[in-house]
Amino acid sequence: MSRPAEAVRLDDVEPAAALADLTEISSQIESAVVFRADGSMLASTLADDVRAERLVGSARELLEAATASPAGAGRTLTQLEVALREGSVFVVLDGELGVAATTTSSPTAGLVLYDLRTCLRSLSAPDPEESAAPPRRRRAKKTADA
Amino acid sequence: MRRLLALLVLVGGPLLVIFRRRDTRHERVSLYYDDGSMVTLERGAPGSERLLQLARTAL
Numbered sequence: 001m002s003r004p005a006e007a008v009r010l011d012d013v014e015p016a017a018a019l020a021d022l023t024e025i026s027s028q029i030e031s032a033v034v035f036r037a038d039g040s041m042l043a044s045t046l047a048d049d050v051r052a053e054r055l056v057g058s059a060r061e062l063l064e065a066a067t068a069s070p071a072g073a074g075r076t077l078t079q080l081e082v083a084l085r086e087g088s089v090f091v092v093l094d095g096e097l098g099v100a101a102t103t104t105s106s107p108t109a110g111l112v113l114y115d116l117r118t119c120l121r122s123l124s125a126p127d128p129e130e131s132a133a134p135p136r137r138r139r140a141k142k143t144a145d146a
Numbered sequence: 147m148r149r150l151l152a153l154l155v156l157v158g159g160p161l162l163v164i165f166r167r168r169d170t171r172h173e174r175v176s177l178y179y180d181d182g183s184m185v186t187l188e189r190g191a192p193g194s195e196r197l198l199q200l201a202r203t204a205l
Contacts, residue, residue, distance in 0.1 A: 082201035
């Protein structure tokens with residue numbers, strides 16, 4: 001008998017660990033959520049699930065509205081920042097995964113975006129055991145024909 | 147006393163206006179695309195108000 005519950009649990013732990021790393025390295029980030037493109041939440045730094053789901057919903061609406069903006073005609077949106085007086089909202093996409101974060105006022109946008117991309121990359125990076133390349137064979141040295 | 151009040155109005159008034167304008171300008175949207183380009187929408191640009199409103203809800 002298969003054990004899907006265990007697979008789900010493992011799936012949930014990795015994004016949570018990635019978010020824990022993210023909030024540890026970036027003091028400007030106040031809250032963050034990792035979500036799939038279909039809107040399902042994978043992990044959150046917020047204790048309140050309702051607030052976390054609301055942040056995912058807002059992030060998806062932001063992405064939709066930004067994609068519809070005439071400014072990006074013919075290009076694919078990968079990340080966005082909305083800066084307000086009271087703080088900023090960042091959303092970064094990487095394939096099927098997305099991460100949204102709220103920050104304090106006037107954050108260092110470049111650093112926050114870098115940290116969010118690193119967080120997503122750590123989630124979408126292939127398992128090192130699976131991706132390990134087979135050991136390379138050494139080429140035999142050619143001997144010069146006399 | 148009157149002079150002091152006039153001085154306060156003369157100096158404080160413009161400063162207040164400058165700070166308020168700076169705060170309003172601070173609100174903006176930055177969109178980053180896969181080709182490495184970036185577009186900044188200042189407040190009042192087409193589509194920016196909806197994005198600012200959504201972000202306000204998120205915060």
